[in-house]
Amino acid sequence: MAKAAVPVEKLEPSYLDVSTNKYKKGILSWILSVDHKRIGILYLVSMMAFFCVAVFFGFLIRLELIAPGKTIIEAQMYNQLFTLHGIIMIFLFIIPGLPAVFGNFFLPIMIGAKDVIFPRVNLMSWYMFAIGGLFAVASMLLPGGSADTGWMFYVPYSVRTTTNVLPALTAAFILGFSSILTGLNFITTIHRMRHPDMSWFKMPLFVWSLYATAWIQVLATPIIGITLVLVGIERILGVGIFDPALGGDPVLYQHLFWIYSHPAVYIMILPAMGIASEIIPVFSRRAIFGYKYIAFSSLAIAFFGSLVWAHHMFTAGMSDAAQFVFSFITFVLSIPSAIKVFNWLSTMYKGSIKADPPFLYIMSFIFQFSIGGFTGLMLGALSVNIHLQDTSFVVAHFHYVMFGGTGFGIFAAMHYWLPKMFGRMYNLKVATWAWAIVTIGYNALYMPMFVMGYLGMPRRYYDYLPEFQPYHVASTIGSWILIIGLIIMFTNLYIGIRRGPKAPMNPWGGETLEWKVQTPPILENFHEVPDVHAGPYDYSKYEAKKETTK
């Protein structure tokens, strides 16, 4: 600060400097903070740690599969790794990824509020997340070994295996509560805390998507909670609910499991769609195309998404009527997603596009999410589903939605918002290279799985027939490229937020409220909430310039 030659914008102390509790500095000022921004950062750090662990597990799984037979690990280890990979990625990375990290940080700012409505509950959600995560980690370290059931915990296997299924169930159960509380908090915040001038249709679309997501979290998550408790009761007390040996029904378990877990797919993808709806207009510098259609399609997805669960069970032997209905609704459900994609494309039309890293990640998102959607149509068609169910085609399909879609949405959000959150900018050139490597590696990793899946490679296979090897080799090489890209990306972001140049208040030219507050934001976000009459995607000032210059 001694070098005062250049006049520096006078910044107020940000949320990074001002603690909300009696601890001025150090870890306690963070883990006891009720500031929504600090809680967002807590989620970010813990989520990234889990992500790295699960990526490493994925790397090991791919390495094992480079050749048939044993390559590096034993079958039991392999089964435990893909189970943990699934549990961690789903419950500790993708589900909390966007709502808990970026939703927490930006939802209140975007609607002109000083915090979420229940800040203490918000902190409690993070504790549940952390405790749930610890149970997942504990299940790995306890004698007996971590669960080897797959993340779906299908009964009867999950009742019979001797591995630590209970800690893993407990983890998922507690994480469910974290998710419910976050959802409840967001719904109430959106209803009660919006700036008085911000009507529903002036809300940013990310807020709309969080709103739809929150409803699913609140309504669907209790079902998985009670189902997991029932599995636990069955394991401990031997009450026959799902295990046929005790008089139970395993298909009932599958129904209950998917009644939650299919809507959970939309808990994961909706916020990523919200990110796309934020980033595309900002980098195209024009109003979003079809605001209301995008907003309502989120609600339509949330509604129809809760009616298609049994399409995961077309080979289970349901009645023909059930097969018909669930396949039919699955195809109807594809419509709102298609509407979104077309509206995003139209938003680019006649825009003034600057393809910075956040936008590039969204381009990959659109491409990959579309592939995920199209392969979903193939899986939705009954006769084709019978062949493809439980093959690596399904693995590729949901990775295209979950990782190619939501994962890339999270990467886009990081590149978009981290400069605002930490006040420093990463290297744009390195970020662009990392994007290219990640996208290429990602597609090389999962494309071959479609082909071998159709050729009959079942999923969750430790060993495989020699004819599938070329595809496995291609896929494993893809995983290496992907991981190199991820390392470059995260290193660049980390160096950026630690030592990068100071980020301006509005580096991308966004019009939503978070770009009108200081970088990094102050405690309680605003002194005075800026005018919100114009709506979130009003770029008319760029047009007005045209008239004055001509």
Place this chain on the structure above:
Amino acid sequence: MFTSASNFTDSVDAVFLYITALSLIVLVGITITMIYFVIRYSRKRNPVPTHVEENLTLEILWTGIPLILFLSMFYFGWVGYKDMRAIPDDAMQIKVTARMWQWSFEYPNGLKTDTLYVPVNKPVRTELRSNDVSHAFFIPAFRIKKDVYPSKLNDLWFKSDKIGRYDIACAEYCGLKHSGMYSAVYIMEQEKFDTWYKETSAKAGLQATLTAPVKK
């Protein structure tokens, strides 16, 4: 890639290729449009954006056209599936039992084998049951699959018109040696099958009938 080996192979492949072809056209369309827009309307070429906020006709078009296409996909999938459920009355009855981690097959006369032998062009109905956890009976070359439960009897049928050996895999995760739970189905000429059936049954001290004994 697409070896036609059963009565379902062609119809499943046809629906798959139909959806794939449509999807590829739209995917390429979306991707090229996106890249074209990013280049054509880049900030350098097009510094001043034009605002187009809504177009009802477009929204109706891109709701309606996909809806029609999607419903056609649904319909073809459903029709193909109906055939899989229409089990002929004259089908040969085989009882399939799954357990960790192997398959066993029981013929109408009680003959048990660990590999399935059936005559060519003969409809075969398999009754699926598990002795322990859930499995799934999967013959990739025939495009058929069904979960196998301990609690509930499932069945499926096929008719193969191509002599040969085809893999039977387990497709529902069932523990340690899930990936080793392979067996095979041999499609044989009728005479060869009859000879095999007679000889193997005789060895096991059974009558070589293809109808179940009345007692059962």
